[in-house]
Amino acid sequence: MAKVKGQGTESTTDSRDKVGMDGGGGRGRAVGVVEGRAEQEQGGHDGQAVKHIAEAKERQARLRVESRDEVCKGVTSSMRHRFVDDLRSLNSTEAWILGVLISIMVGLIVFLAYLGWFWAIGYNEATPDTRVLISPDDQPNESLSCEAITVHVHPNGGNNTGSPNDSAALKVVPCRETLFDVAHRGWAALGADAVGPNELRVFDGVGIQLGTLDEVVDGGHYYLVLAFEYWFWPGLYIGHVAVVPHLISPATGKPLEVETLALEPRLFLMRGFVSASEAEQVMAAANTTMKRSEVLDTSSSGSSTSKVSAVRTSSQAWLGWWTLVTWTLNARIEALTGVPSHNGERLQVIRYFNDQHYWAHHDYFDPAVHISRADLASGRNRMITVLFYLNDVEAGGATYFPRAAAPAGVGRGPLSSYTNCTAGVNVKPEPGAAIMFYSMHAAGHLDGALDVASLHGGCTVESGIKWGANRWLNNRRELQLLP
Ligand SMILES: O=C(O)CCC(=O)C(=O)O
Ligand SMILES: [Fe+2]
Incomplete structure (x- = not known):
């Protein structure tokens, strides 16, 4: 510092550096400024004294902060003590x-x-959620192959019969087209009425919605679904087995298999849909609230009362929404059907003792009978039933579909008996299995296009007990989601 005596600016820099090195960081810099200024005023002679002044100021500042912290600590701790004392004195x-x-x-x-x-x-009745992933503005992905592939398109729920309304084969050049082009070209090839842009969605055969042409494979089958409609399981043919990669059976740990049992009605069997422990939990949860099942008796004015009937002699219980097991099963059914859980009613557990049955009926409510129900008149109704079989039934208790075209060719024909449970298709209860059937047609399901062929019943249990559970999914949101 003696070296730069008289040169205020330089000495200021010098002393800053020096003090900065000694003290480090911000504190050094502050002291340096003070020292430099003092040097200017006094000609730079008494640096030591200036340094003492700066240190004294710094000490003062530190004391101020420390004493403030002390005071705060005291206040908060005394407040805490007062609060604790107050609580103790209650x-x-x-x-x-x-x-x-x-x-x-x-x-x-x-x-x-x-x-x-x-x-x-x-509490919001609305049409299904819509994910419109394709639009006329989409651009072809030029990195895709320019070699033509064949893509089979079908209407929603189409059965690949090869008939012009059910199936169209398109030649597609992936590098030049988009999924939008394929959807709209396919729609026209199926002879369907023109639809606007953003009105078609494309699904694969197990209900996965496609977003771009990259996901399409040569020879693949795809389903064109109107933007506001639900994708329907295609049956293809009796005995067809679809493997669902996104749904693992809790019983086998392998992807779930969906086997087509009938095309009319649209009826499927899923083995291992419910684990043994889930079945136990459902039966235990229902056991205490079981009561005799009733059926709706509807007067000519359309008003209904529930009454005990010889048509249905079993017992039943409704389970709450928010238990782990019902939540899990609901989520699994949503993954299977693609229909949101909030379209579903609560799980209804059913139990038949020896000699009990439920004769053939529809799960939907006939709007022509329930004439006072405005929701049914508007097309709202039960669309899908998933029926779980929870235990091993010793004998009897099959679910029968008397109008279903059976493999043996029994056919739908006029129904001579509602109680003849050998007619049509019979499903034997198997623990952990479930059946899924549609009470509506794919075409027009949002308007409530009911399928009369969905008639079904539970045959008489001949030995042992039969436990099952129904989950009904409506074509619109359910109105009673309270627990
Ligand atoms: O028990 C069965 O197999 C059929 C039951 C049924 O159809 C129903 O509860 O609605
Ligand atoms: Fe039923």
Whole structure:
């Protein structure tokens, strides 16, 4: 510093550096500034004194901060002590009242959160969620092959029969076309009425929606679904087995297999759909609330009352929405059908003792009979039934579909008996298996196009007990989502 005596600016820089090195960081810099200024004023002679002044100031500042921290600590700790003392001084009645008040507040918060959720997704009758992933603005992916491939397109739920309304084979050049082009070209080839852009979606045979042409494979079969409709399982042919890669059977640990049992009605069998432990949980949950099943008796004015009937002699119980097992099963059914869980009713557990049955009926409510129900008149109804078999039935208890065209060719024909459970297709209950059938046609299902061939019943149990459970999915959102 003596070297630069008299040169204020340089000495300022010098002293900053020096103090900066000694003290380090911001503190050094502050002291340096003070020192430099002092040097300018006094001609740079008494650097030591200036340094002492700066250190004294720094000490003062540090003390100020420390004493402020002390005071704050004191205040918060004394508040804490006061709060604890207050709590300790409560007598038992006051403590009890405080507990109740806190519980009410917590309950209120939970209830409001639930109401918010319910309002947002529950009580809202709407058409299905739509993911429009293809649009006329899509551009071809030029990195795809320019070699032509063959793509088979079908209407929703089409059975690949080869008839012009059910199937069209398109030559597609992947590097030059988009999924949008294929969908709309395919739609026209099927002879369907023209639809606007953004109105078609493309699915594969197990219900996965495609987004781009990259996902299409040579020789693949694809289903064209109107934007607001649900994808329907295609039956293809009796005995066809579809393997669902995105759905693992909880019983076998392997991808679920969906076997076509009938085309009319659209009826499928899934073995290992429910694990043994899930079946146990469902039966245990229902056991205490089982009561005799009833059927709806509808007057000529359309008003219905529930009554005990010889048509249905079993017992039943409705399970709550929000238990782990019902939640799990609902999610699995959503993954299987592609229909959102909130379109479903609660799980109905059914139990037949020896000699009990449920004669042939439809799961939908006939709007021509239930004439006072505005929702049915608007086309709302049960669309899909998934029926679980929960236990091993010693004898009898098959589910029968008397109007279904059986493999042996029994045919639909006029129905001579609602109680003849050997007619049509019979499904023997197998523990852990489930059947899925549609009570509506794919075409027009949003408007409630009912399928009379979905008539079915539960044959008399001849020995042992039969446990099952129904999950009904409507073509629109369910209105009763409360627990
Ligand atoms: O028990 C069966 O197999 C059929 C039951 C049924 O159709 C029903 O509960 O609606
Ligand atoms: Fe039924």
